[in-house]
Amino acid sequence: MPQRTISVRLVREMRNFLPPRSTLLLALLASTVMAHGREVNVRSAYISGRSSEGVDRLYVAPGAATLLRFQQPCDSAGTKMLGWEGRFEPVGCTGKSVVIVPLVRLEPEDRFLLVVRLADGTQVPFTLSGANREDARPPDQQVNIFLEPDTRETLQEQLENARAREEGLLDDVRRFYREDTPDHALAKLVASGAIQQTPFRLFKKRIIKSEGEETTVRIYKGKAKAAVLFTVKNNDPSKPWNLLEARLVTIRPGQDPEPYVFGDKKPFALRADRDEIAPGESGNVAVVVDRSAFTAENGSAELLLEIYREDGWRQAYVVLDERLTRE
Template identity: 40%
Template structure:
């Protein structure tokens, strides 16, 4: 991780259209970004313009091109990288930066019809299909879940229609521009002294000027072992646009999650972003603070 930015891997399919946009490569100071091609590159004819004093010399290693800034550059900075393949084909890229992420590896396919490009598209389609199947299965199970019904009410702000009572509130900001207000609640059965359910309401405001934020997955895990616990989740929307758009996420789970197997004192609720799988937010839940 470079100063709060997450490393990601991407695939870029180039176009032969004359007016096609030059693809961007996002870098971070003292971190190596790898561009991977299907064919070897020509070391002598691969150049980064204006690199002196800002980058290490660009290296061609077989089918890979390595780019490493000496220090962070700003999103408004841009440098032209021209990669020349062994067959003489020149491929231009804009080397720049963005606040949330940087490219650890970029897989480049100049020809969309090659075996490698088709295989990459197939694997991505299979991945999306698997995600959709998992979502459909999860939604099917949610239809009869009391916890999901409670989470839906909390996400819509209908706290008075639930048995939950507020325990504590905290405000955090993450490196990617999100402002997150976390409210932790518990509920008790009439004949019980200890809570039987725990709820977390997350008010997320996306203050990023350019990046949207979307939820892919939430996980409740035991601190230390990382063992997952079951939970119910509802959200007011699937994504939050840049410039201050906000929404709510609500999670409900049984208090017995603290008593499974290793019986940890703390559980961690993690929220991940769509597409990149970046962890957007995390909340530590202490059993003693919750009266368990």
């Protein structure tokens, strides 16, 4: 992932709002800690014939380079893209790889023609368009290109991909059954704004302003459970906001949660009211935590709840205390 310089804006009004050294809620703030373990979107494309008969579509987005890998070297002189000026960096062609780097967001209806010429003279065309989450198409980060689908190497690749897709479907089924719980039902109600239908009572509310977003954080108390609602307003004029992941880990009392924390992971229920937040719109991410999550070997523990946006940067965090579950 390319390095970025992000301005950090901390929100520390909470320390003045709470009693000194309160452990009920230590801080709310936006930060720029990189999320670990993010998966890379890799797929394979099988193109029949050795001419322009097969045209594969590539989905690209700014901030994510797309790498094409071929079975033979490419010819940089014969690799061209039409109308790329101002919207892409010059297409890079090195060895068996072609690198595409968008500079601006493309709309799903935008189309750009890329023709890659290989060392043996074969020309492989591609159509480039903007990634569209509504069509469940994230940006391509690596695409392995196979021009002879009947070779042993290609058939082996197809078999491995089929097995990976099957395992992915099984994971989805397992996740569905894991998330069919009362806590997930409560989280769905919180995310939809139906807080009056839950046992939770508002405890604290804070607004976090950062570059491109404004996040309102509401912390709720409840009997044997606590809840947190993140309402994100996307102020970016063109880029949608997407949730990458949420984390809930234990921390030591008084520990500074600003760096990336490596604590014991704890279970929680999460629901969002939409897959992505369009520019100018707002969306909710709700988390419900059971009292049992605060249990540690030496008694009760404080918990750090974090949410990360799609580019891997931490959007906000909350430090929670077990007393939130004592309604």
